[in-house]
Amino acid sequence: MSRIPLLEQFLADDPSDAFTRFALAQEYAKSGDLDAALGHYEALRREQPDYVGTYYHLGALLRQAGRLDDALVVYREGIAAATAAGDAHARSELQGVLLNAELGDD
Numbered sequence: 001m002s003r004i005p006l007l008e009q010f011l012a013d014d015p016s017d018a019f020t021r022f023a024l025a026q027e028y029a030k031s032g033d034l035d036a037a038l039g040h041y042e043a044l045r046r047e048q049p050d051y052v053g054t055y056y057h058l059g060a061l062l063r064q065a066g067r068l069d070d071a072l073v074v075y076r077e078g079i080a081a082a083t084a085a086g087d088a089h090a091r092s093e094l095q096g097v098l099l100n101a102e103l104g105d106d
Helices: 004-013 018-031 034-047 053-064 068-085 088-103
Strands: none
Touching: 004 018, 018 034, 018 053, 034 053, 053 068, 053 088, 068 088
């Protein structure tokens, strides 16, 4: 059973809830609706750039869509956001996927 309708309602009730928007993006990605997932990730990136978890998943989805240059930009932005937030774990993960993306490794 899809959780998308429930998450959509939660988001309608509180459009600024980053966790709900992130969960909704994840659900759309799992369901195969990459455009909807990208839209929600991009909204998070634009409206709540300090929500560090966005960058890893958005970058991965962009790579999946064949948009490597966009993914590289997102990974770099995520590294900056993680550094600003003092989130060394997220920064390290983003640095790793950036390096792999630059080298063409998957």
